[in-house]
Amino acid sequence: MTTPTASTSRGLSGGAIGTGDLVFFVVAAAAPLTVMAGVAPVAIGMAGGAAPLGYLISGLLLIVFAAGFTAMSRFVRNAGAFYAYIARGLGRPTGAGSAYVALFSYNAIEVGLLAAFGWFAESGVEDLTGVHVPWWLWALAGLVAIGVLGYLKVTLSARILGVALVLEVLVLLVFEGGVVADGGGPRGLDLGTLSPGGLGNSGVGGMFVLAIGAFVGFEATAIYAEEVRRPERSVPRATCVAVAFLALFYTFTVWMIINAYGSDRAQAVANGDGGTDMVFSATERFAGAWASDSMHVLLITSAFAATLAFHNGAARYFYALGREGLLPARLGTVSARTKAPATAVVVQSGIALAVTVLTMAVGADPYMVIFLWTSGSGILGVMLLQALTALAVYGFFRADRRGMPAWRVVAAPLVACAGLAVMIVLVCADLDLLTGASTGVNVALIAPLPVLFAAGVVPALRIRRRDAAAYERLTTVDADRV
Secondary structure: OOOOOOOOOOOOOOOOEOHHHHHHHHHHHHOHHHHHHHHHHHHHHHHHHHHHHHHHHHHHHHHHHHHHHHHHHOOOOOOOOHHHHHHHHHOHHHHHHHHHHHHHHHHHHHHHHHHHHHHHHHHHHHHHHOOOOOHHHHHHHHHHHHHHHHHOOHHHHHHHHHHHHHHHHHHHHHHHHHHHHOOOOOOOOOHHHHOHHHHHOOOHHHHHHHHHHOOOOHHHHOOOHHHEOOHHHHHHHHHHHHHHHHHHHHHHHHHHHHHHHOOOOHHHHHHOOOHHHHHHHHHHHHHOHHHHHHHHHHHHHHHHHHHHHHHHHHHHHHHHHHHHOOOOHHHHOOOOOOOOOHHHHHHHHHHHHHHHHHHHHHOOOHHHHHHHHHHHHHHHHHHHHHHHHHHHHHHHHOOOOOOOOHHHHHHHHHHHHHHHHHHHHHHHHOHHHHHOOOHHHHHHHHOHHHHHHHHHHHHHHHHHHHOHHHHHHOOOOOHHHO
16 A cells, blocks of 8 residues: 555545535434434333433533534544544554544444435335335445435535435424424423433433434534535534534433323333334324324435435545555545545445345345444444544643643543543443344454454554655645645
């Protein structure tokens, strides 16, 4: 592998994305409707009335993380985001190892979401029309569309994500409005579910696995820093808006779901027959069948939008690592016409295609196996990167705060790192609640993370040994220098 030169690494489409576009990318990647309709019932089944507070606490922790994360974004603009930050604060070998973990994590989440999209489309279309189309055909069709959108100008993807996001948020607001208009459900608007006392309930640890995972994707604001207008302002604003919105929206929506059934019954409903459909059933009751049917359709578009967002993010990691010389240099080039990372998009699409074909060939369940298992690995990988990034922010500003207040670049990142470390322990301990798999399978899902970290350190050390100048350039490629 060689370090790409300027002639082989033309820059991404600078100035193409605004703050609003960036928020759409990030919130669409979080897939609010998929999280609320598909995952929140499981969290409620684990923790009961404590679930809303779990989402709020997770959001507050990530807001603390974002304080330091966005401070560093003013000084680092690199499509590699996490790994570039980690390298600047903790050293280039650590950053290179993190880069391989990031690449794996984003790919894992993307291919899992693609399988979930196919599964949602198969069941949703059959329920609404009676027409059965296998999940893998939907997944392949979705992959073609996602690959084309990834190859075209990034602004087109932003428009697609924006429309999908607005519609899925609107249908959830319709449900929430119906519950409020009815007086808040059988027990009224019960504020008791927001009491911290509920956090002592059994199952809360498992609930935090799902709650923290619901925010995965917000950090993508920094991935697009090279393509954003005025990134020194747009990246911090978009990150804070996205995390704050998700924290409040998730908390309120989960609270509404519990109120719809009553705080004394919601957990039993979630754990009973049809518990996975509790959001759709409540929507039909409080807003009408049309809203429930719309929600089924929009769940499909929500999964598609999230897959597209993670596909774009993973492709940009391929691009960044190719440009840095940590992967083949060809990956670090862009299309002369669209300024998209064309080779990276093709490689990313090929990986997703291979996983889809393999899943189909072995007859694995696209949701229970592919989606949940890859989500387990991917979410844990992103959480590890967040914890390292928080520590890197402290390391970056330790000698020189660069005019930043101490609470933002010292206290906030250290608190975030400690909080994320606790969350990581909870995830590892309760990973079976997410994957439904045996201990051996869960260990196998976690094992790639340390292995890939070590594998990423090797090329960085090789570059340091062979080319000191190239080593010094690692992770320092900003938009201004491309």
